[in-house]
Amino acid sequence: MRRIANEAAESIGRLLVVDDDLVQRTVIGKIGAKLGYDCVLAPSFEIAEAILRTESFDMMTLDLSLGERDGVELLRLVADRRLHGMSIAIISGCDGRIMNSTRRVAQGLGLFVAGSLTKPLDLDQLREVLRLRHQSPSIAGAGLTQFDVAPERISAGIAQGEFLVEFQPKVDLESGKVVGAEALARWDTPEFGVISPMTFIPIAEHHGLIPQLTECILTSAMSEGRKLVEAYPGFTIAVNVSGALLSDLALPERIEDILRREGVSPHSLIAEITETTAMADVDRAMDILVRLRIKNIGAAIDDFGTGYSSLSALAKLPFSELKIDQSFVKGCAADEDMMKIIDASVGLARAFNMKVVAEGVESAETLARIRRAGCDIGQGYLFAPSLRLARAESWVAQRNAFIDEGASLTGRKAHAPRLGSVA
Numbered sequence: 001m002r003r004i005a006n007e008a009a010e011s012i013g014r015l016l017v018v019d020d021d022l023v024q025r026t027v028i029g030k031i032g033a034k035l036g037y038d039c040v041l042a043p044s045f046e047i048a049e050a051i052l053r054t055e056s057f058d059m060m061t062l063d064l065s066l067g068e069r070d071g072v073e074l075l076r077l078v079a080d081r082r083l084h085g086m087s088i089a090i091i092s093g094c095d096g097r098i099m100n101s102t103r104r105v106a107q108g109l110g111l112f113v114a115g116s117l118t119k120p121l122d123l124d125q126l127r128e129v130l131r132l133r134h135q136s137p138s139i140a141g142a143g144l145t146q147f148d149v150a151p152e153r154i155s156a157g158i159a160q161g162e163f164l165v166e167f168q169p170k171v172d173l174e175s176g177k178v179v180g181a182e183a184l185a186r187w188d189t190p191e192f193g194v195i196s197p198m199t200f201i202p203i204a205e206h207h208g209l210i211p212q213l214t215e216c217i218l219t220s221a222m223s224e225g226r227k228l229v230e231a232y233p234g235f236t237i238a239v240n241v242s243g244a245l246l247s248d249l250a251l252p253e254r255i256e257d258i259l260r261r262e263g264v265s266p267h268s269l270i271a272e273i274t275e276t277t278a279m280a281d282v283d284r285a286m287d288i289l290v291r292l293r294i295k296n297i298g299a300a301i302d303d304f305g306t307g308y309s310s311l312s313a314l315a316k317l318p319f320s321e322l323k324i325d326q327s328f329v330k331g332c333a334a335d336e337d338m339m340k341i342i343d344a345s346v347g348l349a350r351a352f353n354m355k356v357v358a359e360g361v362e363s364a365e366t367l368a369r370i371r372r373a374g375c376d377i378g379q380g381y382l383f384a385p386s387l388r389l390a391r392a393e394s395w396v397a398q399r400n401a402f403i404d405e406g407a408s409l410t411g412r413k414a415h416a417p418r419l420g421s422v423a
């Protein structure tokens with residue numbers, strides 16, 4: 001193990017370089033030091049493992065092939081050690097599909113992947129990735145250490161009202177109007193600023209805090225979202241519900257209580273079930289979902305196509321909506337294989353009489369493709385990112401007014417405006 005002190009005026013954090021290639025390890029270490037990192041170089045899996053057991057870092061670059069061992073094993077160790085505040089740059093000579101799968105493994109473990117780099121390294125790209133966490137503190141988790149995201153801190157955050165929701169609009173692809181919004185959780189801490197759910201949800205899940213957190217988020221989603229629901233007939237608010245919660249038989253009543261308290265009709269809520277793989281017992285999950293549906297609450301299967309049990313969950317459980325995972329949607333305009341998955345997902349949704357939502361719509365080409373494929377609803381940065389209530393209200397109002405105007409003036413469907421034109 002070698003240490004390289006940072007060469008900038010002040011340290012921007014600690015970087016662990018895990019690489020068995022001497023030249024590459026040294027180059028990354030030197031670039032890191034120039035950027036202001038205090039660097040520790042680990043030449044093998046075993047050394048990296050030993051270091052990670054006792055020290056914590058803000059950023060790690062990880063070569064996937066480490067002799068006999070591999071980087072994925074190390075990712076698991078990082079997750080076990082709950083080092084979720086550390087950003088990770090994955091480096092590999094493997095093909096893009098292996099990189100993407102590894103990225104998914106890391107994300108599945110709740111880790112933040114700042115970027116993936118192929119060999120030979122593009123040094124500009126490397127610098128960009130190493131800087132990423134400092135440019136995007138809200139995404140990276142703002143330098144959280146293991147202690148800071150202790151479960152007690154999450155419980156305290158719930159008690160102090162630090163969790164809030166942002167609304168990301170869902171657009172009807174036929175009329176162009178906004179028909180709903182997904183409520184996404186944010187944790188606004190005094191010490192680190194806004195923290196992404198990718199950081200805190202896995203920790204909450206690991207420590208059994210999801211029931212309290214979901215209750216808290218659902219309550220704000222309903223008390224704030226009610227304004228949108230009241231302003232637009234048929235508007236729905238979607239809230240993420242972890243598949244692991246579908247073992248609590250009292251869940252439908254608990255949700256109903258919140259709806260009653262906040263004065264929102266069950267029709268206006270869609271429970272987006274994430275991680276169907278986490279459902280311990282499908283029969284029990286079915287019992288709970290059926291009762292939600294009987295109470296007229298909608299249920300969406302989230303991230304469709306990514307979980308191993310997606311297909312069997314789809315066949316057995318009474319979902320009303322299918323959300324195609326953004327990994328298929330984002331690249332579909334340039335990738336026929338992705339398009340085939342979208343077509344097949346639309347076909348499945350039709351067979352089960354469900355609405356189809358495409359999420360991760362980032363470009364006009366993607367929008368054209370998913371419309372042609374027959375998706376009903378689109379969600380993504382092309383339309384709008386997630387917005388705090390006041391901005392969401394004005395965005396929806398302006399978009400719907402624009403569509404009304406456009407439709408009556410020209411008699412054709414419109415898809416603008418993007419956020420920039422109305423925010």
Ligand code: C2E
Nearest residue numbers: 184185196197198201217240241242274360361362380381
């Ligand atoms: P998700 O349910 O798949 O939510 C969509 C995520 O994609 C959101 O990230 C959203 O901001 C992002 N996104 C939306 N449009 C685009 C796009 O066009 N391009 C790209 N690249 N990304 C887009 P966010 O808010 O960071 O949420 C991440 C995940 O955290 C969610 O993924 C969901 O699984 C989980 N999550 C969020 N809120 C909650 C919650 O209240 N409870 C639970 N259990 N999980 C939650």
Ligand code: CA
Nearest residue numbers: 182240272302
């Ligand atoms: Ca979701």
Ligand code: CA
Nearest residue numbers: 302303323359
């Ligand atoms: Ca999703």
